[in-house]
Amino acid sequence: xxxxxxxxxxxxxxxxxxxxxxxxxxxxxxxxxxxxxxxxxxxxxxxxxxxxxxxxxxxxxxxxxxxxxxxxxxxxxxxxxxxxxxxxxxxxxxxxxxxx
Numbered sequence: 458x459x460x461x462x463x464x465x466x467x468x469x470x471x472x473x474x475x476x477x478x479x480x481x482x483x484x485x486x487x488x489x490x491x492x493x494x495x496x497x498x499x500x501x502x503x504x505x506x507x508x509x510x511x512x513x514x515x516x517x518x519x520x521x522x523x524x525x526x527x528x529x530x531x532x533x534x535x536x537x538x539x540x541x542x543x544x545x546x547x548x549x550x551x552x553x554x555x556x557x
Contacts, residue, residue, distance in 0.1 A: 464516045466503035467523045470496055474530040481537040489534070 461469075473496045480488035512520060 461506070462516075463503065463507055463510060463512045464519060464523075466499060466506060467520055467527075470499045470503070471523050471527050471530075473499060474527045474534075478530045478534050478537075481534045484537075486538075486541065489538075 473492050477489050477492040477496070480486075480492060
């Protein structure tokens with residue numbers, strides 16, 4: 458089995474973030490959480506691999522482009538999740554009043 462390059466890890470994380478965005482757009486929050494877990498694993502693998510293999514200088518520009526797309530996806534996911542988080546907070550606030 459061929460070892461993945463660091464750029465392959467960045468691309469895999471980008472792919473997972475894109476799938477997270479599509480799940481968020483469908484309001485499939487369970488899928489978003491599962492994919493978030495997959496991203497965490499990929500990030501840990503990337504971190505480990507980066508300790509033994511430096512990123513090739515010719516890959517730095519591509520890494521930057523990938524990172525920008527990941528950040529854009531993350532921002533879009535947060536915008537979609539924000540109303541849900543507000544709903545949960547209202548439920549928690551109302552529930553805490555019931556306890557007092």
